Amino acid sequence: MSRSLTRLLPLLVPLALAGCAMHEVDFRGEGDGVVGAGAAVFATAETPSVGEVGEDAADDPVVWAGPRPVVVGGVSTPGIVVGTDKKAGLYVYGLDGAVLQFLPEGLLNNVDAVEGLTVAGRPQLLLGASDRTPGKTGVSLFLFDPAGTGDNGIRPWGAITTDVVEPYGFCFARIGTEVHAVLVGHEGEVRQFVVTVGADGTPVSREVRRFEIGSISEGCAADPATDALYLTEENVGLWRYGLGAGSGDARTLVQPIAPGVLVADAEGLTTITDGDARYLIGSSQGDSTFPVWRIDGAAPVYVGRFVVKDGAIDGVTGTDGLAAWSRPIGPFPNGLVVVQDDVNDVGNQNFKYIDWRDIRAALAID
Template identity: 50%
Template sequence: MTVGTGSPVAAAGETAAVGTKVRDAADDPEIWADPRDPSRGVILGTDKQAGLYVYDLAGKDLQFLPEGPLNNVDLRDGFEVGGRKQVLIGASDRGRGAISFFLLDPDNLQARLWGRTPVKVSEPYGFCMGRRGSETIAIMVGKDGDIRQLNITDQGGQPAATLTRSFDVGSQSEGCVVDDEAGYLYIAEEAKGIWRYSLDPATGSARVHMAPAPSPELTPDVEGLTILREMGKTYLIASSQGDSAFAIWRVDGEPAYVGRFSVMPGAGADAVTGTDGVAALGGRVGAFPEGLIVVQDDSDTDGETTEGARARQNFKLVDWRAVKAALGIQ
């Protein structure tokens, strides 16, 4: 992969490389900052050959859960189990045909496996979570674009899932994200772009083709999707894997394209190429006063090529302020 074609933004840090070497491994990140104290929190990252990493907000290893193969990861906090609110983490489990659920203790930042819920799809691939009223929702994206929407509850100390909707996107899909406030579900069909659905199961498969691909904004494969909220504004960020860039739309009203950026060397980290998953969180996140973006890098060592065996993959940290400056976001 070549260095990205978007407006250049320097990396602000990185995680250690995932432990699986000489194989496609690092995939999808997620971020949680403690609402009581945003200086503390975690970055999650899947190693799709091995399990789930938990990093601190500077990218340092805190914990590894060897529960792989896990592909995509998402979370929602304030989920009550046994009378105590915890952070519910879910990940698509390709080996077991299930969602693997974890609980993160917000006090000690330790995660543990909670349980697994089987889901029948072509192959567990993409995954995201959301909230609709009091409901906690999980979305499983099958590799062939077959979608299952489920409500997740605690039943006697174990996760339980109730299927509420099934539909098909059309072809291979992975990235998805839920905008809880607007009630939208966004899904990336890798060769065709981004679709927007209502989160309401009663709407079935009705959808809007929000951003087609290939296009000036998106070069297939279209991969990870994430939502960043800041000061009443909501942004959708998409991973344009084909040209190692990230496209941004403002989506708190009618979708409006903002621009594209690519991650260049900075803070001792190399440039991001062939990127897959992406996560973002607005507001104060650790040392990032206005927001943090975390992206997968498919080649952590300078000089590696797509033709040879790749020894390292990891996740890069990006300061939202740098992205706003590069794209002129006010």
């Protein structure tokens, strides 16, 4: 999460000249109002504001749908969007943006979801969220039963404990039959875990990898098909690491911070599949645009950028987190992209829904 330090420049510059090491230098902030050039798209739905009025609270979403509608709190929905309120907990939304559930679980920052675990004989959707709540910092885990009925909903399941002082970014990955969880700390610490189910039905986590990115980092997205883990170092750029636990800290700089492509802060990341092609979407928070790379080849290829403009729903600025769903989900037959909006037109921050077809058309993706 970026924090604007512009008002501190008179203090920071003399310190830098004096040779004092500064681990975080973050001169661009959320809500700066700068909007760069990019292909125009429009949101088709949005959620209500999160948290208390006037508070910076919304942060990161995840999108999920099963082969059939699911039930949340007695409401049937073809899919769900789960978003963090980093000052309060976890919201569960329908595809119309309506709130279906709220879990007051504390200071949750980034959230992701993955299939592949069975608990008590029932396949579950596993959700994880980086948790900055004092006394329980790490990754809070949740389960959702896709076959549940009645008051079914997301429920707490346990946690991954870690030595990371301030958990920030988070993403899951399926590597073969294993569920991997990747946590990114505020200062660029990365911890990778394998998550399994214990004999008593509680979560078991095993750390399999750790390395340092270098400075403040958050965005995290995995592409198992190419053994790639993408991470954003906010004031440096977009990195590609290996995804496997044995990959160590070897990396390639996909895109440095640069005007017109990726402007600090480099923030959230997500992937989306379209036919045989896969794309990585990032948040260029400094100019409120979304760069896109095609990633199914030998190396990522830059496609272009889009901007979410004012329309029937207000536009998007300063996005932290974003998420995508690649398959049909409710009224979105080719996929859905959900982004956090830091300046909502009414009330506090919220999440905006964009039809992938509109992004694809705007960027002239075949």
